[in-house]
Amino acid sequence: MPNVFPRFQDDRDLYEALLRRDDRAFDYLYAELAHTFRHWVIQHNGTGMDAEDAFQKGLLKFLINLENGKYQHQAGTRITTVVFDYCKKTWLTEAGSYRFRNRASLSDASDPADTADVVEEMQRAAVVEIMKQALLQLKDDCRRVIDWFYIDEMPLREIAEKLNMRETSVKSKRYDCTEKLKGIYRQLATKRGL
Amino acid sequence: MKLTEAQYELIEAYLNGELSPSDQASFEQDMALDTALADAVALQREVVSSFRAIGLERKLQQAHARWQATQEQESEPEAVVRPMPQSTRRSVNRMYWLAAASVMLAISLSIWLYRSQQTDRNTSLAFSEAYQPDQSGDLSKNFSADIQPHQQARFQSIYRQYQSGNYDAVIRELKTLPADQQTIHYRNYMLGLSYLAKKEPAKAVPYLTAALKTPTQTLHQKSEWFLALAYLKNGEQARARDALQRIAGLDSHPYHGLAAKVLLKF
Known part of the structure; x- marks a missing residue:
């Protein structure tokens, strides 16, 4: 069983664990925030399912920003507060667009999400979605190499061991498969007008 | 721009920050002069960042599953075994047992009722979230070669009716269609889909189960997904x-991501 209440010395320690993609750090954020956030969403006319979705999306957005350096940890900042804000913003954006689609008025004084941020997030999500589709269209052997190398971040040496191949051959295969993937991605992206 | 292996390696090294300062400066200069190279770098950056995001998504799904498991464990009522006090009067003892048994029965019934209501609600929510009618429009693209053009045209017309929501018309038409070996799987699939769309899952199940016998992979995968729903x-x-x-465990299955998501919901 995972340790559900992992302890971190301070927020810096947690920040570094998140950067390392340490499972204990993800478990900690779930244990600390998931219930409170669920309660907050339900109070704001959402359901438990909405809360789970917004929590996953908000947390993902935060972690992407943490990894690409857009979020820089500063001493004195509580990471749980920042994550909660990301999730809150995600829910308010989604609830806002739902109300808009349904022509209902916004009755509460929700802070509107930053438009540029939302557009950027939608574009990012669209690119990721097309990349997933492109990956699915690759043949099994290529898909495995791409999955292990780019998604699981497995070193080439380990992939070579798994496939019983030489590392240089795996390196060439990775090149070959990535180029194939890009070709499919370009076609799909053009079709989708990206 | 199709990259050579050397160009690909150079771009990877650049994006990973592995070039020396002078090599990095010269590479950036090349990019400024060569838009094709700059585009290739941008595309490689998209590949890397998309897959990092997909990796994170997977990590979060796993964390979510672990968290849910702990929640279920915490909500599990613990069986408490207490020694019964010995009594000298048998009738009092019997009354005590009867009362305790009634209380236990009432509690068990309440827990069962609560849980079944919760589970029903969860499965119903999971279904509502995942179910989308098949609007992919690619049914006709996947017809096997032995289906005659006139049969293909008939199925395309039926599929269009399905897309516009005329499920009763689809069912009526399919039921009058003469069954033959080439089209039977499409017929079963469309009937299953239409019953599911009409919220009659019990009728959809046998048709979708029969559609699994199709030799066409795309149709088989779609049938598996809608049968699960x-x-x-x-x-x-x-x-x-x-x-x-089963679907979530197959990386090559087009619905594996969705299946994994639905599994988290109930």
Whole structure:
């Protein structure tokens, strides 16, 4: 069983664990925030399912920003507060667009999400979605190499061991498969007008 | 721009920050002069960042599953065994046991009722979230070669009716269609889909099960997915879970991501 209440010395320690993609750090954020956030969403006319979705999306957005350096940890900042804000913003954006689609008025004084941020997030999500589709269209052997190398971040040496191949051959295969993937991605992206 | 292996390696090294300062400066200069190279770098950056995001998504799904498991464990009522006090009067003892048994029965019934309501609600929510009518429009693209053009045209017209929501018309037409070996799987699939769309999952299940016999991979995968949803809608949770786990476990299955998501919901 995972340790559900992992302890971190301070927020810096947690920040570094998140950067390392340490499972204990993800478990900690779930244990600390998931219930409170669920309660907050339900109070704001959402359901438990909405809360789970917004929590996953908000947390993902935060972690992407943490990894690409857009979020820089500063001493004195509580990471749980920042994550909660990301999730809150995600829910308010989604609830806002739902109300808009349904022509209902916004009755509460929700802070509107930053438009540029939302557009950027939608574009990012669209690119990721097309990349997933492109990956699915690759043949099994290529898909495995791409999955292990780019998604699981497995070193080439380990992939070579798994496939019983030489590392240089795996390196060439990775090149070959990535180029194939890009070709499919370009076609799909053009079709989708990206 | 199709990259050579050397160009690809150079771009990787640049994006990973592995070039020396002078090599980096010269590479950036090349990019400024060569838009094709700059585009290739941008595309490689998209590949890397998309897959990092997909990796993170997977990590979060796993964390979510672990968290849910701990929640279920915490909500599990613990069986408390207490020694019964010995009594000298048998009738009092019997009364005590009867009262205790009634209380236990009432509590067990309440827990069972609560849980079944919760589970029904969860499966119903999971279904509503995952179910989308098949609007892919690619049914006709996947017809096997032995289907005659006039049959293809008939199925395309039926599929268009399905897309516009005329499920009763689709069912009527398909039921009058002469069954033959080439089209039987498409017929079963469309009938299953239409019943599911009409919220009659019990009727959808046998047709979608029969459609699994198709030799066409795309149709087989779609049938598997909609059958899992039909089980879910029909309250057959164990079967739904088995089917979804099978789909989620196949990376090559077009619905594997969705199946993994639905599995987290109930």
